[in-house]
Amino acid sequence: MTDSSALATGTADRDLRTFIAGLPKAELHVHHVGSASPRIVSELAARHRDSKVPSDPEALADFFTFTDFAHFIDVYLSVVDLIRTPEDVRLLTYEVARDLARQQVRYAELTITPFSSTRRGIDESAFMAAIEDARKAAEAEFGTVLRWCFDIPGEAGLESAEETARLATDDRIRPEGLVSFGLGGPEIGVPRPQFKPYFDRAIAAGLHSVPHAGETTGPETVWDALNELRAERIGHGTSSARDPELLAHLAEHRIPLEVCPTSNIATRAVRTLDEHPIKEFTRAGVLVTINSDDPPMFGTDLNNEYAVAARLLDLDERGVADLAKNAVEASFLDAGGKSRIAAEIDTYTSAWLAS
Numbered sequence: 001m002t003d004s005s006a007l008a009t010g011t012a013d014r015d016l017r018t019f020i021a022g023l024p025k026a027e028l029h030v031h032h033v034g035s036a037s038p039r040i041v042s043e044l045a046a047r048h049r050d051s052k053v054p055s056d057p058e059a060l061a062d063f064f065t066f067t068d069f070a071h072f073i074d075v076y077l078s079v080v081d082l083i084r085t086p087e088d089v090r091l092l093t094y095e096v097a098r099d100l101a102r103q104q105v106r107y108a109e110l111t112i113t114p115f116s117s118t119r120r121g122i123d124e125s126a127f128m129a130a131i132e133d134a135r136k137a138a139e140a141e142f143g144t145v146l147r148w149c150f151d152i153p154g155e156a157g158l159e160s161a162e163e164t165a166r167l168a169t170d171d172r173i174r175p176e177g178l179v180s181f182g183l184g185g186p187e188i189g190v191p192r193p194q195f196k197p198y199f200d201r202a203i204a205a206g207l208h209s210v211p212h213a214g215e216t217t218g219p220e221t222v223w224d225a226l227n228e229l230r231a232e233r234i235g236h237g238t239s240s241a242r243d244p245e246l247l248a249h250l251a252e253h254r255i256p257l258e259v260c261p262t263s264n265i266a267t268r269a270v271r272t273l274d275e276h277p278i279k280e281f282t283r284a285g286v287l288v289t290i291n292s293d294d295p296p297m298f299g300t301d302l303n304n305e306y307a308v309a310a311r312l313l314d315l316d317e318r319g320v321a322d323l324a325k326n327a328v329e330a331s332f333l334d335a336g337g338k339s340r341i342a343a344e345i346d347t348y349t350s351a352w353l354a355s
């Protein structure tokens with residue numbers, strides 16, 4: 001490559017990043033606690049000084065370097081331990097919405113693990129009031145619409161599944177913003193089929209099924225998520241690439257994958273970005289959505305994930321806009337909400353290309 005073409009590539013990359021920064025977007029796979037920015041973590045660590053989480057941003061970057069998936073969960077739980085009062089919950093939720101709004105995220109489905117908070121002694125009604133209060137304030141002040149996915153922390157066992165299903169299906173408790181039911185945490189040693197009765201209850205109560213699957217185990221876990229948990233979207237689904245029949249099934253039934261490229265490297269689920277199977281997904285016709293998972297913990301944000309995807313898939317502005325529209329289509333917004341954001345994406349893209 002000559003110097004001038006290297007310069008041109010650099011300019012093109014900067015332009016694409018600017019395009020992405022202003023592009024209206026939907027985020028479908030992002031964890032509540034995993035979205036705590038260094039600023040939020042510092043504020044919470046200052047409130048609860050006995051925590052082992054460092055408050056200094058440099059030390060925090062070190063603390064957020066993971067040796068494997070189990071280490072990641074360990075660190076994750078130490079941040080969970082910083083959230084001790086309903087006011088902590090409200091602060092976290094409101095500030096996460098502010099960070100999303102800054103990235104032009106118009107709609108986000110935030111994965112919340114209520115079991116982790118209720119078992120640490122936060123009153124369940126106060127917890128629900130805190131997230132709902134933050135949701136309404138965020139929509140009014142930032143224009144970002146938030147919805148909730150309550151997930152079972154699988155490793156915490158069936159007690160956590162029972163508690164999550166109860167909180168998600170009891171009409172006196174479940175929050176208005178709740179749209180889906182998930183399953184997270186480690187997959188190894190935590191078979192998905194055992195959670196079928198809890199997903200059946202959640203689905204009967206009108207919730208969508210969105211388990212994590214195939215992040216750290218093989219394609220058989222994705223099949224289990226589809227067949228046993230009636231998954232409508234798959235969190236990660238990375239190992240689906242190893243099973244052509246599964247890819248064909250996902251494509252034919254339009255089951256979207258919630259792809260989080262940087263997360264997969266940070267947790268060591270995938271060795272390098274260049275080995276990420278995203279291209280195999282699109283080649284097989286699978287509906288790919290781009291998401292950030294636990295952005296500050298992985299040193300990323302949604303805009304950066306779109307830039308990474310654009311590089312891996314060799315996309316221009318129109319290609320990136322199509323990815324953003326995939327997320328809108330795969331969301332649990334109503335038809336009117338979907339067409340409003342899709343139209344905003346089209347208007348923004350046309351204006352950008354005409355300028």
Ligand SMILES: Nc1ncnc2c1ncn2[C@@H]1O[C@H](CCC(=O)c2cccc(C(=O)O)c2)[C@@H](O)[C@H]1O
Nearest residue numbers: 031034113116151152153155156184185186212294
């Ligand atoms: N990439 C990810 N892939 C999978 N999950 C991810 C990812 N990122 C974030 N999570 C979150 O981690 C939680 C894990 C919590 C957990 O395992 C646990 C175990 C035992 C006790 C307790 C407790 O609270 O007492 C919690 C999940 O529920 C999920 O929301």
Ligand SMILES: [Zn+2]
Nearest residue numbers: 031212235293
């Ligand atoms: Zn996740």
